[in-house]
Amino acid sequence: MSTSATAVIQYHQRTKHNLNAYAKGPESLDWDDQPNPFRRFSGCETVDLPLPGVELDCMFADLDKPEQIAARPLTLANIGVLLELSFGLSAWKQFGPDRWALRCNPSSGNLHPTEAYLLCTDPALLAPGAYHYVSHDHHLERRSQFGAGDVQAELYIGLSSIHWREAWKYGERAFRYCQHDIGHALAALSYAAACLGWSVELLSETADSDIAAWLGLDRSDDFVATEHEAPDLFCRLHSDKAASGDFSAAHLSQISQSAEWFGKAERLSGRHFYRWPIIDEVSGHAVKPSTAAERLALPNLDLPPPSHNLAASQLIRQRRSAQHFNGKSADLPLADFQRMLAALLPNSKPPFTAWNWSAQVHIVLFVHRVADLEPGLYLLPRDADAVTELKPICSADYEWQVVDAPFEFYRLTVGNLRQAAKSLSCHQPIASDSAFSLGMLARFTPNVEAEAWRYRRLFWECGMLGQILYLEAEAAGVRGTGIGCFFDDAVHGVLGLKDNDWQSLYHFTIGEPLDDNRLQSFPAYTHLQR
Numbered sequence: 001m002s003t004s005a006t007a008v009i010q011y012h013q014r015t016k017h018n019l020n021a022y023a024k025g026p027e028s029l030d031w032d033d034q035p036n037p038f039r040r041f042s043g044c045e046t047v048d049l050p051l052p053g054v055e056l057d058c059m060f061a062d063l064d065k066p067e068q069i070a071a072r073p074l075t076l077a078n079i080g081v082l083l084e085l086s087f088g089l090s091a092w093k094q095f096g097p098d099r100w101a102l103r104c105n106p107s108s109g110n111l112h113p114t115e116a117y118l119l120c121t122d123p124a125l126l127a128p129g130a131y132h133y134v135s136h137d138h139h140l141e142r143r144s145q146f147g148a149g150d151v152q153a154e155l156y157i158g159l160s161s162i163h164w165r166e167a168w169k170y171g172e173r174a175f176r177y178c179q180h181d182i183g184h185a186l187a188a189l190s191y192a193a194a195c196l197g198w199s200v201e202l203l204s205e206t207a208d209s210d211i212a213a214w215l216g217l218d219r220s221d222d223f224v225a226t227e228h229e230a231p232d233l234f235c236r237l238h239s240d241k242a243a244s245g246d247f248s249a250a251h252l253s254q255i256s257q258s259a260e261w262f263g264k265a266e267r268l269s270g271r272h273f274y275r276w277p278i279i280d281e282v283s284g285h286a287v288k289p290s291t292a293a294e295r296l297a298l299p300n301l302d303l304p305p306p307s308h309n310l311a312a313s314q315l316i317r318q319r320r321s322a323q324h325f326n327g328k329s330a331d332l333p334l335a336d337f338q339r340m341l342a343a344l345l346p347n348s349k350p351p352f353t354a355w356n357w358s359a360q361v362h363i364v365l366f367v368h369r370v371a372d373l374e375p376g377l378y379l380l381p382r383d384a385d386a387v388t389e390l391k392p393i394c395s396a397d398y399e400w401q402v403v404d405a406p407f408e409f410y411r412l413t414v415g416n417l418r419q420a421a422k423s424l425s426c427h428q429p430i431a432s433d434s435a436f437s438l439g440m441l442a443r444f445t446p447n448v449e450a451e452a453w454r455y456r457r458l459f460w461e462c463g464m465l466g467q468i469l470y471l472e473a474e475a476a477g478v479r480g481t482g483i484g485c486f487f488d489d490a491v492h493g494v495l496g497l498k499d500n501d502w503q504s505l506y507h508f509t510i511g512e513p514l515d516d517n518r519l520q521s522f523p524a525y526t527h528l529q530r
């Protein structure tokens, strides 16, 4: 095994929550010292985007057939809609004197380590250069300008993570959550593009070092040392259905070499009391080099219609995490449950159209209250090999009973698993009071051994699946919540898994939400009324 793969697996092992000890994190939190959730660069020109809040006529069900959605023109106004529906604010919440913003993309602890950038080589749209999106102000900050020369006119979107933002609260385990958030953000972007009749191509061949150079993330003097950004993903936007030319990293590198840079990142935290050096170490070992370009041929699967078919933009803006569930609600209708699960299978629709790798993550479900389905433990395999691989290594007591469903689906055992689900998810009642909760089981060691950076990819895949579940829950008239806090090896113990070949990397829960009436809610962008 390579040194990097060994280091990454050691990081994973060391950041497991155990029933008798949580992964290392700060012993106390000073909320007044929370890193600023909004990064801004001082000394840059800004480009205003038209006021957010435009409702599009595309319905959520239309996203099942994205090729039939009429493409909107590529204008700055529509770019604004794209950015808002992907990374923009969705509401403000207030409790007593505390006020905080929510966004269209979710984030563990609402800390939002993900930053988004545009890279434009299309002078008709924006002066060629790199731009940072500020969700609070809904504007772009021009970080660089360059002459695009005769390079193809394109619009790219890059994503990066400020690990410090997440580590401030979650300590060593934070690197995992940053990756989850990137997966959520990629999926959010893919759904938002589809609402405009556009699509997102993940340029997954790109090396981290190239993304850093193009977006200015490697300009260490522009950042406070402990608040630097790590490059994650780079995508190309397609605003019409016509095929475009091959992507050339060399061309982009050539034009960005002549770039003139502006601005410095403003400090996020007054002080950095706790330090988590393991995060920089694992980040260094999980760096992605340039890889062969991969694109997947996706099947066309017909999904049953969602039961609450809202305008997609409305549904995206209303997405929230449930903080409590009604443990006494009526059973979730089977049709809603089946649509949610079918939406997790690779299909030629968003967000899979922005994903280039075969499924490595499979779903283990703790079913509590779903109509016509006995409570118990179930498995949704997301590829043809998962069952053959998992059967011999999972608990010998499992039934592997085929369940009648529009997809391959197995019952492993019957029983009331509410208490188990809650205990495994760090004793959080959201895992037991819902209609069902689930764990995302990834082929782990073989992937990390093959290429250490795939560690991040596995978490991205989980985050992407989490985003599907968030939106599908809204489309079923219920609500979901991501669960990053769970006792890793206790979950594996319940499944009978004895080594690290398969690991549960993310949990999720869905059901009828209970609102907390003590919280006040305010619209997202009244502070921008110009």
Ligand SMILES: Cc1cc2nc3c(=O)[nH]c(=O)nc-3n(C[C@H](O)[C@H](O)[C@H](O)COP(=O)(O)O)c2cc1C
Residues within 6 Å of the ligand: 102, 103, 105, 106, 107, 108, 109, 110, 177, 180, 181, 184, 319, 320, 321, 322, 323, 428, 430, 481, 482, 483, 484, 485
């Ligand atoms: C990766 C990830 C892990 C999360 N883990 C938990 C969790 O363990 N418990 C919980 O109550 N909420 C969890 N959440 C929900 C976040 O707290 C929530 O997304 C954030 O507060 C923003 O609120 P919103 O989703 O309503 O926009 C998680 C969310 C994400 C994306």
